[in-house]
Amino acid sequence: MYTIAIHGGSGTISRSEITPEQEKEYRQGLENALDAGYAVLARGGSALDAVEQAVRSLEDFEKFNAGRGSVFSANGRHEMDASIMCGQTLKAGAVAGVTNIRNPITLARTVMERSENVFLLSPGAEEFAREQGLAVEPDDYFYTDYRFQQLKEAQEANRTQLDHSRSNTGKGTVGAVALDEKGNLAAATSTGGLTNKKYGRVGDTPVIGGGTYANNQTCAVSCTGYGEFFIRAVVAYDISCLMEYKGLSLQEACDWVVQHKLKDMGGEGGLIAVDRSGNVALPFNSEGMYRGWRNAAGEGEVAIFA
Structure with a gap:
């Protein structure tokens, strides 16, 4: 049974801080992404294509x-990270700190398929993108007053911040996981990182096994939250390991990692996952997570709050 799940970030998300108009916008953004990925699966396409199209949306x-909506780094630029993994081949591609790339997830897939590497950093990743003819955009494409105000607030307070704080209604990392009709799994994740981040900071999004992982024998996972904790807990791979080596179900593995291991470390966030049978798990230990899923039977939902 083909299945897709997506997320648009987790964190402090409460009804009192989102207007009905904003909620409608976010839900439409999630629906559009679900539609894009689901259409690929419905016509017999691959899980890899499905997650790429969903994340591009x-x-x-x-x-x-992520992409056009990425937050500002301390230097006033948009430094984006992304990764993608194929559960059939265990091949993966990732990029970090890229600027002006319209769709970092497509660059990550291009690294996987057209190079001998897994992980490229800026500016080399940008050079590779241009050599491969991928779409680039000027700085203005990524500029919004809303994001710029977030940067100013963070700089005035001398802090970096997740795009999850109470003063921010836009959320962080985006991602998708899918199972196609041939039984292949894939995962993809993309982010603009932290507002006012410095020193070339990179979170879990482009780290294979940290924020993204897929293996046909177990599951596909895409994470969102405080990246440093997800890296330390090797969250995405740990879920696969619990299923493979301890025989846990997808839900049991996800709940253990998110509600116990991660939480005990002080880590906040969530993830989306799908296993080789088409089961979906969307656990989070924060107030909310932008999320949605749909399967071949037409079952599914789009949700924001806990």
Whole structure:
């Protein structure tokens, strides 16, 4: 049974801080991404294509912190990270700190398929993108007053901040996981990182096994939250390991990692996952997570709050 799940970030998300109009916008952004990925699966396409198309849709939607909607770094630029993994081959591609790339997730896939590497950093990743003819955009494409105000607030307070704080209604990392009709799994994740981040900071999004992982024998996972904790807990891979080596179900593995291991470390966030049978898990230990899923039977939902 083919299945897809997506997320648009997790964190402090409460009804009192989102207007009905904003909620409608976010839900539409999630629906559009679900539609894009689901259409690929419905016509017999691959899980890899489905997650790329879903994440591209989220990257093009400026309310989420990825692609066009990415937050500002301390230097006033948009430094974006992304990764993608194929559960059939265990091949993966990732990029970090890239600027002016319209769809970092497509660059990550291009690294996977057209190079001998897994992980490229800026500016080399940007050079590779141009050599491969990928779409680039001027700085203005990524600019919004809303994001710029976030940067000014963070700089005045001398802090870096997740795009999850109470003063921010736009959320962080985006991602997608899918199972296609041939039984292949894939995962993809993309982010603009932290507002006012410095020193070339990179979170879990482009780290294979940290924020993204897929293996046909177990599951596909895409994470969102405080990246440093997800890296330390090796969250995405740990879920796969619990299923493979301890025989846990997808839900049991996800709940253990998110509600116990991660939480005990002080880590906040969530993830989306799908296993080889088409089961979906969307656990989070924060107030909310922008999320949605749909399967071949037409079952599914789009949700924001806990």
